[in-house]
Amino acid sequence: MTIIFDLLAQLIQMALVLMLAPLLIGFVRKVKAHLLRRQGPPIIQPWRDLLRLLRKETVLAENASWFYRAAPYFIFATTWIAASLTPTFENGLMFSWAADLIAIIALLGSARFLLALAGMDVGTSFGGIGSSREAMFGSLAEPATIMIVFTVSLVAGSTQLSEIASYMLGDAQLRVSVGMALIGLLIVAIAENGRVPVDNPATHLELTMVHEAMVLEYSGRHLALIELASALKLLLYVSLIGCVFFPWGMAPHGASVAEMATGGATYILKLAVAGVLLALFETSTAKMRVFRVPDFLGVALMLGLLATLLVFVTRSL
Amino acid sequence: MPLYLALICVGGLIGVSALPIYKRKSADLAEIMYRLCLGICALLFVAVIIPRGADALDLSLPLGLPWIGMRLHLDSLSAFFLAVVNLGGATASVYAIGYGAHVSNPVRVAAFYAAFLAGMNLVVLAADAYTFLVAWEFMSLASWALVLTHHHDAENRQAGYIYLLMASFGALALLMAFGVLGGVGGAYDFASIRESTKSSWEAGLVLALVLLGAGSKAGLAPLHVWLPLAHPAAPSHVSALMSGVMTKVAVYGFIRIVFDLLGPPAFWWSIEPMTFGAVSAVVAILFATLQSDLKKLLAYSTIENIGVIFIGLGLSLAFKANGMLVPAALAFSAALFHVFNHSLFKSLLFFGSGAVLTATGERNIERLGGLIHSMPKTAFLFLGGCFAISALPPLNGFVSEWLIFQAILLSPSMPQWILKLLVPAVGVALALSAALGASCYIRAYGVAFLGRPRSNEAREAKDVDQWSLGAMSFLLGLSLTAGLLPGFFIDTISPVAKAFIGGRMPAQNEVGWLSIAPVAESRSSYNGMLVFVLIVASAWAARWLIYKYWSGATRRAPAWDCGYVEPSTATQYTGSSFAQPIRRTLGVIAFSARERLDMPLPGETRAARFSVLIQDRIFNLLYLPIRSAVSYVSGRLNGLNFLSIQEYLALVFAALVLLLVGVAR
Numbered sequence: 018m019t020i021i022f023d024l025l026a027q028l029i030q031m032a033l034v035l036m037l038a039p040l041l042i043g044f045v046r047k048v049k050a051h052l053l054r055r056q057g058p059p060i061i062q063p064w065r066d067l068l069r070l071l072r073k074e075t076v077l078a079e080n081a082s083w084f085y086r087a088a089p090y091f092i093f094a095t096t097w098i099a100a101s102l103t104p105t106f107e108n109g110l111m112f113s114w115a116a117d118l119i120a121i122i123a124l125l126g127s128a129r130f131l132l133a134l135a136g137m138d139v140g141t142s143f144g145g146i147g148s149s150r151e152a153m154f155g156s157l158a159e160p161a162t163i164m165i166v167f168t169v170s171l172v173a174g175s176t177q178l179s180e181i182a183s184y185m186l187g188d189a190q191l192r193v194s195v196g197m198a199l200i201g202l203l204i205v206a207i208a209e210n211g212r213v214p215v216d217n218p219a220t221h222l223e224l225t226m227v228h229e230a231m232v233l234e235y236s237g238r239h240l241a242l243i244e245l246a247s248a249l250k251l252l253l254y255v256s257l258i259g260c261v262f263f264p265w266g267m268a269p270h271g272a273s274v275a276e277m278a279t280g281g282a283t284y285i286l287k288l289a290v291a292g293v294l295l296a297l298f299e300t301s302t303a304k305m306r307v308f309r310v311p312d313f314l315g316v317a318l319m320l321g322l323l324a325t326l327l328v329f330v331t332r333s334l
Numbered sequence: 335m336p337l338y339l340a341l342i343c344v345g346g347l348i349g350v351s352a353l354p355i356y357k358r359k360s361a362d363l364a365e366i367m368y369r370l371c372l373g374i375c376a377l378l379f380v381a382v383i384i385p386r387g388a389d390a391l392d393l394s395l396p397l398g399l400p401w402i403g404m405r406l407h408l409d410s411l412s413a414f415f416l417a418v419v420n421l422g423g424a425t426a427s428v429y430a431i432g433y434g435a436h437v438s439n440p441v442r443v444a445a446f447y448a449a450f451l452a453g454m455n456l457v458v459l460a461a462d463a464y465t466f467l468v469a470w471e472f473m474s475l476a477s478w479a480l481v482l483t484h485h486h487d488a489e490n491r492q493a494g495y496i497y498l499l500m501a502s503f504g505a506l507a508l509l510m511a512f513g514v515l516g517g518v519g520g521a522y523d524f525a526s527i528r529e530s531t532k533s534s535w536e537a538g539l540v541l542a543l544v545l546l547g548a549g550s551k552a553g554l555a556p557l558h559v560w561l562p563l564a565h566p567a568a569p570s571h572v573s574a575l576m577s578g579v580m581t582k583v584a585v586y587g588f589i590r591i592v593f594d595l596l597g598p599p600a601f602w603w604s605i606e607p608m609t610f611g612a613v614s615a616v617v618a619i620l621f622a623t624l625q626s627d628l629k630k631l632l633a634y635s636t637i638e639n640i641g642v643i644f645i646g647l648g649l650s651l652a653f654k655a656n657g658m659l660v661p662a663a664l665a666f667s668a669a670l671f672h673v674f675n676h677s678l679f680k681s682l683l684f685f686g687s688g689a690v691l692t693a694t695g696e697r698n699i700e701r702l703g704g705l706i707h708s709m710p711k712t713a714f715l716f717l718g719g720c721f722a723i724s725a726l727p728p729l730n731g732f733v734s735e736w737l738i739f740q741a742i743l744l745s746p747s748m749p750q751w752i753l754k755l756l757v758p759a760v761g762v763a764l765a766l767s768a769a770l771g772a773s774c775y776i777r778a779y780g781v782a783f784l785g786r787p788r789s790n791e792a793r794e795a796k797d798v799d800q801w802s803l804g805a806m807s808f809l810l811g812l813s814l815t816a817g818l819l820p821g822f823f824i825d826t827i828s829p830v831a832k833a834f835i836g837g838r839m840p841a842q843n844e845v846g847w848l849s850i851a852p853v854a855e856s857r858s859s860y861n862g863m864l865v866f867v868l869i870v871a872s873a874w875a876a877r878w879l880i881y882k883y884w885s886g887a888t889r890r891a892p893a894w895d896c897g898y899v900e901p902s903t904a905t906q907y908t909g910s911s912f913a914q915p916i917r918r919t920l921g922v923i924a925f926s927a928r929e930r931l932d933m934p935l936p937g938e939t940r941a942a943r944f945s946v947l948i949q950d951r952i953f954n955l956l957y958l959p960i961r962s963a964v965s966y967v968s969g970r971l972n973g974l975n976f977l978s979i980q981e982y983l984a985l986v987f988a989a990l991v992l993l994l995v996g997v998a999r
Contacts, residue, residue: 068884071880071884071885072884073885074885074887074888074889075885075887075889076888076889076890076891077888077889077890077891078891078893078894079890079891079892079893080704080707080786080893082706082707082713082784083706083710084713090873090874090876091873093872093876094868094869094870094872094873094876095869097872098865098869112864112868114847114855114859115849115859115861115864115865115868116727116860116861116865117858117859117860119736119739119858120727120732120865123725123726123732123736124727124865126724126725126726126769127721127727129772130724130726130772130775133776133780134776134779134780134784136780137776137781137784137785137907138706138784138785139785139893139895140703140704140784140786140893140903140906141893141895141899141906142895142905142906142907143895143896144907145907146907148776148780148907149777149907149911149912149913149914149915150915152772152773152777152912152916153915155772155773156766156769156770156773156916158769159768159769159772160762160765160766160768160769163739163765163768164758164761164762164765167742167743167758167761170743170858171743171746175858176857176858177856177858180856180857233894233896234893234895237885237887237888238880238884238885238886242876307915308915308918308919311919318762322758322759322762325758325761326755326758329745329746329754329755329757330755332746332747
């Protein structure tokens, strides 16, 4: 019976992240519009766009290969699985043992690998420029993330997200290293999701674009899957930050339905707070030049390294 | 029994290499020889992976130096490396059955190839310094002959020369290491070396010499300079063996001497392997990212992976010195697992590059492109190899790097301050090299296999023969298996860790659901199988749902590219333009990379030129001074060639007097 209940919770989580991810995008857009004194489209607009894309005929470039057609499905699947293994409303989900924090980061790396390759498949210069920049950002963001993961796991004594979350809920003290890790992870999250000031998700055909350049040739269902995957990635980073640094309100493993409902409500609240903060941040900064991004990410890498060193050094004291 | 069998197999391989002497005229002799190599390697591989009762086997042959003989020994470590060598040898032979015919002078290559395999097997079996060094040199010389297969090319001759130089230097370092280990008594068999006690300066000296000797063969920076020249110069199946297997034999040499013969480690032993490993990993992968020669790129990436392996070994030494046996076993198993994994996917990638070379005659990725259309099978297999080597789940490269990360996370409890500062830096290097590795292979695959063909050769390429494809498919299958069922492989390695570390990781077959949990399940766990199944199932489900409820309609149209696509394929992103962001950000620091743009003035008719200058700082700082010193000294001593007979006699007399005075003292 418990197995069925656990499986149900896991399936609810999978459906929940899938449902909420486009809504988060829509919410951020709405808040940004309000900040600019505009009405903005309704929050469910991203879902409408996705469904419209799904219904449309897919136009493939003449020399697109089988890889180009297969990649969107795997990009979506990998990101979705990574997002479903990150605790949101309940801790210690059924499949949470399948991948720890390092593996979740690496799964996102797999999705990036596929997307960057797909950008190069048609052989246009826009696809190449996007892939090349994505590869550079990735090669700096990933080590930064790993160092942040090191800090958090060393403090909590585990790389399992569920264990980290329950440690942080329980006997965690305020630590400088964890604070540094939080700032680092925020930087990485902004860069990885292609938000301002690293990339601008709202524009097309700006010479500084990264993500939009890679997916330029995609259309129809393929584009829908890739857009959904990038929405899931944003949601994943928000849940990750929420789960590691602000785990309050999360239901423990095997909780009652009421506790889960509370967990779900707090999770949605966390998403809303993150959405408002992201919108505020994006409207108050300007996009930076592409060769300034390595400096930006370098800050995250250095913060991660410093935080890890701090944990290593203070362990014996 | 396996030891006798191994010996017979080594004899068989040497016999195969001697075959051309008797059967010179046979038309398909090379193919027969490769088939024989395949049979022998497969037999030996099966023989060593069958679990045995007795742990170690010894054999002494009345060969070689008088009173010393030739001692052979087979224990769990040798068995593991025998398995790696012969698995690599067997798959390379399968590949060579198809590929070997495209090589110039195939019989000569096949002969040295068999000898090379025999040498590698013998190194792993040797149980005294003499046998070890003879086998080591045999392996080096056979591979040197293979590097010189295309010796009409001046570049290859240069590569062979540098390789020979570095190999002799490495062997000299190993010879001296064994000299120190053997002591004044001259006990050169491993059993008595193991029993003798070493003072700490002796241990330090041996460690440094082994790092020079085995490290130069494995390609550890800064002794790596020969590797990216020599490995690509050989035919591709030999490149695969050199990169995938011979570097592992060098790792075996390091493990045998440092973990076995040198006695219980001190914590500072770990500093050198970890530092050099970390430097190698980052520098080499940066180099690989900037390469446009596909095989050179793979060779640089081998150096990176060797760096990763040495990081694991260094961590293991540090843990062992501090009595933390389970973490030591974890780091050691991770290193060995990476040895195995790298031998799989690096062979696969070299086979793939060989297939591309056969089909197009081109190694330069800037002249390839679009191979996914012309060589779909090779493209698929090469993609799998790229995915595995980029340390991405759910394939096997990720698992071994993940295990090393887990070992790093256990290290803060070590008391030494220097390790506390070093290990996080090593962790950054490891993470950076993994991420750069992914970029490097995105670039390699994206430029060579995707996009539009940049040359007629690439457009008209055809998939290669069944043997080559079979060998690649087999390796990809094994990579996938090792990625999905890592627990099984870790459990297979654990007797080695038990024997050489004294501890072992928890048995992985007791962890449920085919997960792996290196320390405890509450600490970290990973389940490649579940992740793979979930990804494939949800990708399939997404496709099914979309086709059923929404639209499966597809139309082909010209690419959009924000307007229209320039028909010239030269407008695509090339390898060097892809690497430009990394070159500008990291390359400037690592290689003092410079870009020079020569723009004609308005009205001038000459073309604009853009050139990139990349310098190997290690080469400039370390090798150029040595080279100028050697040429200075030899220039000075040149005068000694033209002395009169009296002057020569006087020199000889003076030397004799000096020696006698020295002895008399």
